[in-house]
Amino acid sequence: MNFTALHQQVKQQTDTSLNTLIDDLPHDAPRLKEAMRHALLVGGKRMRPLLVQVIGNTLDVPKGDQMAISMAIECVHAYSLVHDDLPAMDDDDLRRGQPTCHIAFDEATAILAGDALQALAFSTLADAPLSDFATNKRGELLSVLARAAGYRGMCGGQAIDLTSTGEEISLEQLKRLHNLKTGALLRACVEMVSIVSQDLDSNSKADLLAYADDIGLAFQVQDDILDVEGNSEQLGKPAGSDIALGKNTFPAKLGIEGAKRELDKLHQNALQALARLPYNTDSLIAFSELLVKRDH
């Protein structure tokens, strides 16, 4: 299967499984339930499940374990977008061309939907039928996910982003911010798959994590570049919103050409990490290209 077809398949499988995850909830609080569904299914590109599957296939991890990891990661990702979009945070009305959760529903429901999705991430992973090998690693998986989601990851990154908005920060601080805000969850994908892989040596694990860190940061640099050069229609949200908010961005820090050089450098670093691996890394190379060459 070529890479584009694989991505399509991952999208469909992920959408179907997430839909089922919501269907399986009782019907006590229908508005909250639909807000959670909206948050999970509003046109995600499913980059993280794709990464999980590409690395999982490379490391011969059973499909069921891959799927459990992907579901949990997507719940965390979806919750973070819902809360980031809130009026008190980035105040975004549109995401991927659709109304954000607090616009489609209301602010209280959006706060709760985010909260419930975070809990769902942990309960789906705590309850998922895993392989015997992965079952013994369940605590470790949950630990990695919780760390990536919390103060030491996404929440910490978002807090630094908020306090540094409108202020000058160094390039190092900007990288640190995005390593936490965006990078931590991508890194968690790789780490979680590594944990349930039965024969991954520590050098290869380090190379895979280096790859994750490089593409995680590259993803954000490209995001910043698209905010400057992208097309609002393709982005599904207004271009230029970072600048309007006074956010620290790579183009603001390095100039647009400097940001593109940084993107290329990160991409090359990621490819070098892959070159050290004793696996066929074609799909990991394709994944990194998908991230850095995307136009939305």
Added chain:
Amino acid sequence: MNFTALHQQVKQQTDTSLNTLIDDLPHDAPRLKEAMRHALLVGGKRMRPLLVQVIGNTLDVPKGDQMAISMAIECVHAYSLVHDDLPAMDDDDLRRGQPTCHIAFDEATAILAGDALQALAFSTLADAPLSDFATNKRGELLSVLARAAGYRGMCGGQAIDLTSTGEEISLEQLKRLHNLKTGALLRACVEMVSIVSQDLDSNSKADLLAYADDIGLAFQVQDDILDVEGNSEQLGKPAGSDIALGKNTFPAKLGIEGAKRELDKLHQNALQALARLPYNTDSLIAFSELLVKRDH
């Protein structure tokens, strides 16, 4: 040690341990870190850690396992209060006589502090050094906590509370709402301690859970009664706020005398469940009295 002294000890131990939990976080996002500390330490009565310890001692559960459960439960409880107090939710400025998190900090920080505290609940439980017996049950503990925190518990209850505010609901629906919103986390305390207890038979477990359900609902009925009859100063928040918000309450449904009869009935049911247990239940009796006879 008498029960009051035990409660004091639990309060001090819990405060100290939660403070250390926050101290141990890196210093990347100091404002978020202090908001999390504020949320965790703003004068909590530590009813849930007390319940964990009382049941844990009754069932001979090691102190370390009790403490791990209590820390996680308090993180979930604290996060839920921060989010419930937000302007889009109950819009409360005061809690226990102190400014709520979004007043002491700001709304974005309060949202993030709640989010990060929820993640911290799971990471502290996933990482805690547990007894060997409890280590094998870690996935189960995390599952129970996630269920109680999420759509099937607290978040679902809060959503039903929001959508039913200003509308007439039945007594059964009101009970269901509070079984989810307040009861689920108290029940989770009992369930988690039961999971790590080595010799609890299924009948006794059922009786303990019945006790938890009864006192959980009694706790809420007493809360509603205090909102009508209590003293704002003792409550640390304005009395009458439920009525002002158009909330469904037990006194609104049953009259104040009817609510008191309901409280007494629930208390008697809880005591009957205890009477069936093959343990010394003095401290569990004392705990139920603390809940129903409190004046704040």
